[in-house]
Amino acid sequence: MQKRAVVTVVGKDQVGIIANVTTVLSENEINILDISQTILNDFFTMIMLIDIKDTNNLARLNESFDPVEKEMGLKISIQLEDVFQAMHRI
Amino acid sequence: MPIAFTEVQETIRMVEMESLDIRTVTMGISLRDCASNNFEDVNKNVYQKITSYAKHLRSTAEEIEREYGVPIINKRIAISPAAELLANATKEDGISLAKTLDKAAVDLGVDFIGGFSALVHKGISKGDQVLLDALPEALSVTERVCASISVATTRTGINMDAVEKMGQIIKETAELTAEDNSIGCAKLVVFCNPVEDNPFMAGAFHGAGEGEAVLSVGVSGPGVVLHALKRYPDADLGEVSEVIKKTAFKITRAGELIGRVVAERLNVPFGIMDLSLAPTNAINDSVAEILEEIGLERVGTHGTIAALALMNDAVKKGGAMASSYVGGLSGAFIPVSEDNGMIRGIEDGALTLPKLEAMTCVCSVGLDMIALDGNVSANTLSAIIADEAAIGMINKKATAVRVIPVIGKEEGEVVEFGGLLGRAPVIGVSNFSSDKFIKRGGRIPAPLQALTN
Structure with missing residues (x-):
């Protein structure tokens, strides 16, 4: 099953x-x-829609971004897409 | 329709820069089945029930916070009014129950547990009396237990005997916690027309009409509303209302989504969404600053009531459409110590106690987190409660009094409560006595609901 999340960099x-x-x-x-x-x-801003498949993958993925964040001075966050849907779509 | 770049940015900005948060997820739990002839068993049952129902409350909330990237600040529990368990108990039993609740809260890692409460708006039953007697000490020996007492409703009038008692209880609680700036009083609310599903502290309790367990959510976001208004410096007041409405809608939708997910994972029905603008001491997270942004030089000046009425109504309208079940207190809170703009208003002499009272006529609650001169008499405290209860009774709305007579401090000094409770300038009260009025006791009859002029 597809479970979508938004990655912002x-x-x-x-x-x-x-x-x-x-x-x-x-x-x-x-x-x-x-x-x-x-x-x-x-300022570089990138927004990606990804298929996270299972919400249990979120924490692991978040962790694997840590080295890139540190090395390049970026802020990377991952949020499930639902929250954007709820706030911006009726 | 896919989500647009600007929409994603807007949400991220709200969370990262404008202090959008879910202020609280509050689990309501009925403790009626914990009654027993032996009070040790009551304590055991209560601890067992709370810690099993709310076992995963904190961890689930934290998990969801990570997944959705929206912070959940507080995890709380509201229980059915504790007075129901105290009908055959002693004052000491009452205090031991408070300690049990405190221990449950600490062990679960929840921030507050509300519902050390009694509903005495018409009369005081045995259990209510025990709770009232235990209250000052219970609040002084516990950390996370919050109490609320209902002394008036529109349908019953005001129980002035209870109001008199509450003045004494507040004073006694202040004295027992004098070493910590009388902080015990910050955990005690006196209500008129309390709501049964309010997730906010200190007034949360699990009402008689509620089910076995329920999960309610309180969202907040004065900072988000403030920033939205800053983008329309020249809009007329109709447009200002529109901006607040749209912003409240978005905030509420985020809260509702997250509340529903938490409820589903905990396998508890979703109760209500309380869309109150609740300030914090974070920079720009202030309700007063929204009023100032609308066009007041300082909160408290002429025009404050009108601006607050506009804001409160717009918040409700936006939120009501965003959520399927709106409840709680929904509107705007104006706690003094937790709002940098309100603190500044008092320090600059713009905001006074009478103006704060007037503001409570048009916003969601009442006199909240106000530090009073430590010399204030119990009867004057009772009279302040009576005034506020009368406002609520006549206007058919919830009003509350959470004032802290800070022992050893006088008007003009500043007290630090720390943490979410913030700091407050001490306000003086009238030097004229209300003693005779309070001493008369009895009940103020319920008001007419017609002939409203």
């Missing part, structure tokens, strides 16, 4: 952010459903 723009983040996802065998990305005042 925010940080100072630099080479290799997408490569590093998507590598972590592929290592965890997570499929990406949608990506959008923009640069605002030197």
Whole structure:
């Protein structure tokens, strides 16, 4: 069963952010459903829709982002998609 | 329809920068089946029932907080009014029950347990009397137990004998906890028209019309409303109401979703969603600052009541559409010590006790977390309660009094309560006595509900 989550990545723009983040996802065998990305005042913002499959994977995935967050000075968060649906769709 | 980039950003901004949070998930538990002839058994039954029903409350809430990325600040428990268990008990039994509740809360890792309560708006039964007698000491020897007493309703009028007693109890509690800035009083609310499903403390209890166990949610987000309004500095008041409504809608939807998930995982029915704007001492997380953003130089000045009425109503309208079951106190809280804007209003002389009383006519609760001069007499406290109860009784709304006469402090000093309870400037009261009024006792009859002028 598909269970979708939203990954947001925010940080100072630099080479290799997408490569590093998507590598972590592929290592965890997570499929990406949608990506959008923009640069605002030197700040890189990326939002990805992923298929997390099972909510139990969330904590593990969060942990595996830690090294990338530290190394590149990024803030990466994962939230289940439902919360956005609830807030922005009737 | 997929979620747009800007919508994702808006939610993240609300959580990260504007203090959007689920203020509390509160599990209501009925303790009626814990009664026994032997009070040791009562204590045992109560501990057993609470710790088994709420065993996973904290861990489940934390798990869901991680999954959805929305913080859940407090995990709480509300029990059916404790006075129901005390009809054949002694004062000491009452105190031991409070200790049992406190221990259950500590062992479960929940922040507060509410419902050390009695409903005495018409008369005081045996169990109620035991609870009232035990109250000052119970509040001074426990940390997480919250008490509430209903002394008036629109349908019954005001029980002035109970009001007199409450003035004495508040004073005594203040004295017993004098070393800690009379903090015991911060855990005691006196109600008119209390609601049975309020998830917020200190007034939460599991009412007589509720089921065996239920999960209710309180959301908050003054900061989110404030930031939304900042984007419309020149909007007229109709548009201001619209902005607040839309923001309240979004906040409530997040709360409802998370409440339902918590309830489902704990296998407990979802009760209600309480969409109260509850301030904290975090920067910009203030209800008073919303009023100032609407256009008041300081909260408390002329126009405060109108602005508060507009805000309170808009919050309800937005929330009512967002949730299937709205309940609790729903509206705006104006606790003084927990709101930096309110504190500043008092320090600058803009906000006074009479103005605060007037504000309670149009917002969700009442005089909340107000530090009073430690020399205030029990009868004056009773008279303050009577005034507030009259406002609630006539206006058919919940009102409450949670005041802290801080022993050893006088008007103008500032007390630090710490944590979520914040700090408050001490306010003076009228020097004129209300003694004779309070001494008369009896009941103020229920008001007419027609001929409303």
